[in-house]
Amino acid sequence: MNLIPFFVIIPLAAAFFIPLVGKRIKRSGDIVSVLATISLSVLSIFMASLIAVQKVLVYNVIRGAVPIGISMVVDGLSVFMLVIVNSIAFLVALYSTGYIKKYTDTWKFYTLFMLMVAGMNGVLISGDLFNMYVALEIAAIAGYSLVAFGIDAEELEAAFKYAVMGAVGSSFMLLGIALLYSYTATLNMADMAAVIASEAGASKIILFVSALFLMGFGLKAALVPFHAWLPDAHSSAPTPISAMLSGLLIKVLGIYALSRIFFNIFGMTPQVSTILIGLAVISMILAGILAFGQYDMKRLLAYSSISQIGYIALGLGVGTPLAIMGALFHLFNHSIAKSLLFLNAGAIERSTGTRDLRQMPGILARSPVIGYTNLIGTISICGIPPLGGFWSKIIIIFACIQADRPILAFIAIAVSILTLGYYFKAVTPILFGSKALHSCNMGKKITVTMAIPMVVLAILSIIGVLLLLPNTGRAFLGDAIIVLGRGAIR
């Protein structure tokens, strides 16, 4: 039996099952979504062990019609992302069971949540370009409505902005797919890569399509000229969704899709590489500076996401195997640490009643669990040694030097100091602030189901370094690097 379709079947089935029983049985949404995501994460880890041996698994939806039928492909890169997505989705679902009680109609939340997971898994396993687009739209539309879930004025405004910008990005993608289809007469990514590789030299249409895809996926990844929706959407959404958006959605819809297309279909060209590096550098610097001006905790984290996405894009743009390794490892570290920090921000907001850094009452004395997990996440993102964030950043910096681009290495170092600066600004009041507690929210404790995911994520961000060790995690990370390395500039 082939397991690949279950990555989409399980969350879709959960998404259809929850509304059926959700109205009658009160806690059914919690239970079903936690069960579905835990089975997905077990499945993805099992799939990773399969891929370590077999390298590529293909499933054809219609048997015997190989060039025409719909195919699902799992290789080193997809399984790397699948493990990240499904395990973080599980932890976020567990966290939501405690957090989401303040809303009515929680089953709607879980339905949309499972649809978003289904969409992201669909993007990761689809072997043809149009299915990837459809899955991407499922995840994105679920994301738009989840941002608006609380129906406050800010949330609606952010969701509208996000949806309009996302729709524009999707149109660019669809136009790019249409042009590529009329050029190559196929939608299957492997066939498409073969057709494009057989043409001599990069033709003009590929350049034009590259520009369209850079706009479309760059918008989903929130690289700087296209980033305007991200701080609004990520800071207004319910906290579990902020963690999903910042930790996973921008990476799956943006970085994964971008690298899949540019490395594995087109093959990286010097022009695209230059543009990607340019966008990455602007994102890193500009978002880092903008983050300094923020006093809303979640907004600061959102800007930091843009800045860190810049690091990942920089690694991909430089494109040497070492740089790709740095980029993927940074993606891994950032997903974990940023989900942790967003979940943490929700817990802090719940127990202190504010997100404003100027009015923080200091969490470390009140709740050591929140305080220390926050500290670990911050250390990991800032890039203070022993934690993962340090190693991934230093790999990217070394890769820049190795590729003979000392200016990029210098910028990466400078931005990491900038990152340290604005996180220091945030973490001091969060941990040691001395303002009075808001009377309205006095004594609200976080539940155990909220604490467990934060502790697990904190532990993961500490032991994430193990991925770099030979034998243990190398195979897992290494397969993903090999997949991308095939399309790098030679």
Add this chain to the structure above:
Amino acid sequence: MEYAVNLFFILSGYRVQGRSPIFASDQVIKNMVDPLPQAIVSTAIVIGLSLTLLLVAIAIRIYEKYGTFDITRINKLKG
């Protein structure tokens, strides 16, 4: 803009004097229209419709909250 992209996609599969790509055993198909763009565009139209509905729903809620559609006055989020 969506409609323009959809139309482009349909036209990319069009052939002059083409016929519909219905497969039957007693017919020899020589000049058929490419069916794939049509299938794709019908999917894209459904996606576009759901997105439009979502946008309209959010817009109605925004009007309830702000009492206006003037984007210069819908500005609670800054920075």
